[in-house]
Amino acid sequence: MRNIGLRCPHCSILPRAVKSRPMSALMKEITYMCQNPECGFCFVARLEIARTLSISSISKPGVDVPLSQHINWSAIQQLS
Numbered sequence: 001m002r003n004i005g006l007r008c009p010h011c012s013i014l015p016r017a018v019k020s021r022p023m024s025a026l027m028k029e030i031t032y033m034c035q036n037p038e039c040g041f042c043f044v045a046r047l048e049i050a051r052t053l054s055i056s057s058i059s060k061p062g063v064d065v066p067l068s069q070h071i072n073w074s075a076i077q078q079l080s
């Protein structure tokens, strides 16, 4: 698995993602292991879809992502 920019908070080395588990359609938990053998820190991080910047043209019922305050409202009005 790839690292998504997180660094070990103890030694600043890039950790390796070793496992992920979906928690919902919008969030997953990822288990990371620091690659520094002198550190050994292992932790779980959460990756969550937080805000909508552009609305999907094939939106799925039940998927409700809050709208960003930076959304392009004129583009949304053209869709409705």
Ligand SMILES: [Zn+2]
Binding pocket: 008, 009, 010, 011, 012, 013, 034, 035, 036, 039, 040, 041
């Ligand atoms: Zn570390």
